[in-house]
């Protein structure tokens with residue numbers, strides 16, 4: 001499918017934002033290269049609407065132990081338009097990915113009980129570059145660290161990497177995510193760094209939406 005005219009126009013109009021994005025994507029002591037967070041990507045009212053839509057969809061049901069749902073193909077209609085259309089996102093993405101269509105075709109919903117997180121991992125290589133995550137309901141701290149060889153093998157479809165021995169975990173970069181914040185992982189941040197959330201860094205119930213694009217068969 002060709003990128004839409006609206007998307008191409010958004011890309012053409014986005015020089016200033018792209019410059020800012022490139023500066024941030026250049027990496028620093030506090031961010032892996034290719035990581036970016038867009039604060040308040042959606043506001044509180046829209047976040048409430050999305051959370052209500054997720055509840056109504058029945059995709060997650062903590063009572064029944066359904067804390068994760070994954071869907072492929074058409075993205076749900078209740079996603080914030082800013083996310084599904086890609087128009088507000090385009091300026092923040094590497095050009096090659098910003099112009100692809102569809103931008104994303106896989107969604108994961110995660111619901112976290114208080115004091116549960118997600119193991120440090122690199123997303124599977126069967127997904128293309130650029131993964132975005134929208135954080136909802138409560139704040140958490142996500143941590144990033146250089147991936148070990150075992151974690152890279154796991155991303156390529158190998159065995160689950162063993163947890164680092166106490167005291168042997170690589171130094172982590174920590175980023176606070178508030179409800180409504182969107183983070184973007186591309187390049188090094190997507191392929192060479194792990195991301196995860198320690199249980200103590202997510203103290204209240206939280207929901208996240210992750211969007212990815214499957215690699216062609």
Ligand SMILES: O=C(O)CCC(=O)C(=O)O
Nearest residue numbers: 108110118133195208210
């Ligand atoms: O909750 C998040 O924001 C992270 C989700 C994630 O990394 C995943 O589902 O692979």
